[in-house]
Structures are given as C-alpha cells and as structure tokens.
Amino acid sequence: MTCDRLVRLAPLYLMLCAAGAAGIVQGAQDFKRKASILLKEEPKNPKCFAESKKDFVCFWEEDEERAGSVDQYSFTYAYQNEKNSTCPLEVLPSAGGKKLFVCHLNRVQMFVQLDVQVQREGVQIYNRSLLIELLFLLDPPKSVTVSTTGHQGQLNVSWVPPSLKYMDDSMIYEVLYAPADSDFGQVELIQACSEMILRGLEAGTMYQVQVRVNLDGITYDGYWSAWSDPVFTETLPAELDPLVVSLTVIVSFILVLLCLAMLLSHQRFLIKKLWPVIPTPDSKFQGLFTVYGGDFQEWLGQTSGSLWLTSPFILPEECPSPLEVLSEFNLCPPLSSPPLPPKASKALTRGRNEDGVLKKGLLGRESVDGVDTVQTNGWRTPLHDDWLLDRLREFQQHPVPTSQCSLLESQDTYISLTGNKHTEGEHMEDTLEETSPLGVLFASRKTTLSESHSDLGSVQPSSGCGNLSSQSSFEYPNHAWIARDPGYTYMAVADSGVSMDYSPMSRADDIGKVVIYANDYKNDVPPHRRPFLVRQYPVDDDD
C-alpha cells in the first residue's frame, strides 16, 4: 500500500523537483544579470541591492587566481544601535574567470543605517555604511503590451509594475521605442503610471518597445532595472487626411480654372499658332472657284480688267502697266534710241545673274522713295524672262514697225528714265510729271496711296499694281517710246506691283552696265514727294 502511494507520488515529486531546479536556475540567471548591472553601476564594495522589501543581497567579485576559499572571508553587518551579525557567504562562478562572493541578509530593516564589513582572514577588506531603501534593483516590468490606439502614429504601451506595496507612487519608468531596423531610439519617462501612449511615430512602421523601472529617489532610491524583453508592434498605415485631400482637390480645381481662363484669353493666338490658316486665293479671285470651277481663262474672260489687275498673284508680265510708253522698245528701227533690246536683255541677264531678279516694277507712288526692297522672288516668272529675251532678240533681228509693237505694248511695261543725273528727286519728279501721264494717274490716287505709303513696300500688290494697271493698259495701248534725249535710259521692266528703288541708268549707253538690284524697303516718305515717284540716282557702274 505504501509502496503504491510512493509510486503514484513519485512523478509529482519529480515534477516539483524539476520546477524547483528550474526556479533555482532561473533565479541564478536573474542574479547574475543583476550582478552584472551592479558591477557596471556601483563602484563601492561590497555591492548591495534589494530586490524587494524582504530581500537584500551583497556581493563582491574577485579574480579566481587571487581569491581564497570562502572560509577565509567573513561578512558582518550591524544596524544602527544594534549588535553585529554575520552573514553566511556563498561562491558563484562569474564570467571572465572570476568569482562572486554573495551574502543574502535574512533580516531586512529599512530607514536605518546599516554598517557592513568584509574581512579576509581577520583583515578588513571592505567597509560600507548604507541605507537599504536607497539600493533597490527591481526586476524589469512584466507583461509589456504594445497596441495601436486607432490613431495614426500612436502606440499604447502598458505593463505590470513590480508588486511592491507602499512603493507604487515612488516608481518611475523609462520606455524605449525605436523602429525595428534602427539602432537609435527614443526614451520617454513617466512616473507612478503603468501605461503610456507613444506619439509622433511613423505610420506603417514596425517598432520595438522596452520598459525599465527605478525609484524616484525621494523616499526610495536604487538602480535602473534591466530592459524588459522587446515587444514588436506595427503602427497603423498612413491614411489620407480628409482635410488634406479636400484641400488638394480644391487647389487643383482652382489651378485648372486658371489654366482654362488663360487659354481662353489667348484663344485666338493659340488657334492661329496651332492651326494656321492656309491662305487661299478665293478672296482675290472672286468667283474663280465658286462660279468657274477654277477655270482661270474663263474667269479672265468673264471678269473685268480691274479684277484681273487687282489680284496680287497676277504675273507681272500680264499686268498692263500704267506707265507711259514713251517709245517702243528699240526693237523697232525708227527709234533713235540706242538698241535697247540687247542691252536690256543684257541687263536682264545681268540682273538675272546677279540677283535672279529680272522684273522690276516702278509704280508711281509717293512712297517710292522710301521703297528700297523689291518683292523679287514672288514675281519672278522664268517663263516670261525667256520669252522676253526671245522677243527682244527677234525684234533686234527683225525690227517691227511701230504699229506692230502692240504685242509688246500690251504685254510689257516700259518706262523711261531721264538722263538727268541730278539726285534731286523733286526736280525730276516735276519733269516727269510734265512729260508722263503717269503723274496724272498717280495723282489721282494720291490720296489713297499717300495714306498707305507705309504699305507700299509691303506685299500689297493689290493696292498698287492693280490700281495702276487698271488705267494704263487701255489708255496707252499703242504709245511709242518717246525719245527724250540721248541721256534717257530705257529699261524693260515688268510691273511687279511693288514700288521700288533702283538706280536708273544715267545714259543709254550705260544700260548694259546697269545693275539691277533690289534694295531694302524703307518706309520713309519725304513730305514733299509727288505722287509720281521716279527717282533719279546716279548709276553705280559695277563694271
């Protein structure tokens, strides 16, 4: 019977023994951890600490080589106004080949001075006066719990304080928190409270939190306990603040409205730049495409000459010139003028060679003086150049009577340039006015042209060529060239519809030497200019 009971209780005994052994081992580990803290914190010997209101431990460390046996040492202590007492010592191995001599006091009294002495073989080696309530080394807080609070960047930390009566309000705690992947953390201090909210944390980040405890030093004091085991918790992920979102939307909407307002204010400019209007000749050829379906010949036949001449795209050689035909081209023999065709052709050739410009038009406008440029490129018709040369050569070889020069007259424009080398334009203008019916022509349009002198040099042939041409071709159909004097120079020109400046030839002999060039247009009309502008300039002989 007894054996049966023993057999049944044996496992229980074994379990208790195992638990006891585990507790002892754990206790030893805890003591060693605290001893290591004191070895760093406390310089005095023996090093003493109280774990609770009932436990008080003193120890010192010695090298194993120099340490004697435990019997060689004696630990005596005495409270104030009491007799000495002896504390039994025990030896524990320590790291680094050292020994710990430990004394556990079995009677603890606080708020009274305690004198401690350590002797080795009768010789005092350590002596210390202390107050036990000022040497607490508590266990780290247990059950540290970290949880989210429902707000971004916050964590709620709570723990169980050491169970020490009368000392709860004297405890202070340090909370260490840091991102899990960081080596640097922050410490928050709190007193007499076992809960704390961490603020200002990064959203969506894993944090590790540790807590340790100490006493405030007013009534009780001691050393900071070891850190509790780290607890890892992740903060709430970042959320969009509704206020931030709404403000962002409002600001974006305002910016969009501003952009739209800017675009609308510059709508015409932007449309002009992005979708430039492709110019069409419809406005210049009224009815050409709508009525005649693009048949230009038919349109020419049906329209009046004014329409034809008002078009800026009309080939200059087809535009009847309003200039006076003083004489026929020297292709006609009765003319006493020097043979113009060869030289004209030469001039034309030269002009072609030099500038590529063969046609120049001289329009009687008051702003011709200010016209330096010639819209040359736009009026060039290679076909007409060849035809003119051919005709010139033909006339040269086979002079045609005056009456037969109507072909030229109707198609070419001839101007006469006086041989007067005076550069005074007024005098020449007066002379030309007297001799040239063009002056009448241009005078009639004086008001119109004078107002638009600034535009004459620009590409507005409709106001020039057409206006001038509208009257000349039918008014002077068969006029022959009038030889003024040997100084007159002649040049076959084509009315390009653009007023221009060019250096007229001073002598007929210099026709071939004339340099036909285009000058820059200068919108500069002298106040005394007559409507008919035929300027006289010295010829720059480039030969």
Added chain:
Amino acid sequence: MLRKTCRGLFALLLLVLEWTRPGLPSPLRPICDLRVLNHFIQEARDAEVAMKSCREGCSLTEAVSVPQTTVNFEDWEKKNAMAQAQEVQTGLWLLQQALGLLRTSMTDAELNGHIDTATRNLHSITAVLRTLNFPEYTPPASTAGLEGTWSASSAAELLQVHLNFLRGKVRLLLLDAQACQQDVS
C-alpha cells in the same frame, strides 16, 4: 528661496486653519496628497546635508531622545492603525523637542533657517494627521523613559533621524491612512 517661502506659507496656512477653526469641530478635509510630505522630506534632506558640513556652532549641548526610525514591513503591517499613529505622533513630538533644543544652541544663521523650516514642517504634519481622523495626541510629561526611542548626541545624527523618520514611519502612516483609503474607494 521662493519655493521655501511658499512651503512655509502653506504650512502657516494650515496652522491658521487650525487656530481659527470654529467652536464646533467640523470634519476637516483629509489631506492625502503625499506631495506635501515629499516637500517636507526634501527640505529635511537639505538640512541634513547642510548640517554635515557644519564644523562649529552646530552641536547639541546635551543628548536628546529621538524616535526609532527602523521599519520592518512585516512587523509594521502587524501593528494596527492606532498603534502606528501613536508611534508616529510620539516621534513627531520628540523631534520637535529635540529641534527646539538644537535651535537654542545653534549659532549658524543658515542652519537656524533649516531648523526653523523643519520645526514648521513637523507642525504641519501634525495638522495633517489631525485631518486624517487620528486621535488627538497627548504628549507625555517628559521624554525620559519612553519606549521606542534612541538617543542622539549630535546635530547631524538628530537631522538624520528626522529625515529617516519622515521617509519611513510618517509616510507609511499617511499612505495607509484609512481616511485616504475611503476617498480612493
């Protein structure tokens, strides 16, 4: 200096309340906040530190009886509240007598200030105990022959006992006062 003045005024206010109390004793509001006692403890520590540095003119002319400051928590908890209060009130009275005797032999002005502060604080603590419904203390005829007392022969020892007594038994009594426990519950 200002803080000391404030503390003194606070203690004086308590005294005035005590003196001007109406004829019919009305229950005083219990003072359970230990921050007041913490201030007294800090001032007592300052006085002890100052007394340790004193060399001349800071000695007791005769040995004085001081309360024992030893606290064994197990033994303390075994005592009832009345016994605890009696022990604390006796100790406060003994300290007042001893500080009064030291004051007469002290010549250092700074140390005299500390002693005066300590004396006022002891009176304040007595008033606080009265608010906690502890019975009125009747001082004995003399300090001789009292149990649970020690003898102090120096000013430093006296102030050390004064400090330990406040930190120990006085604080335990206030912390565990029934009147304060009723307020918490």
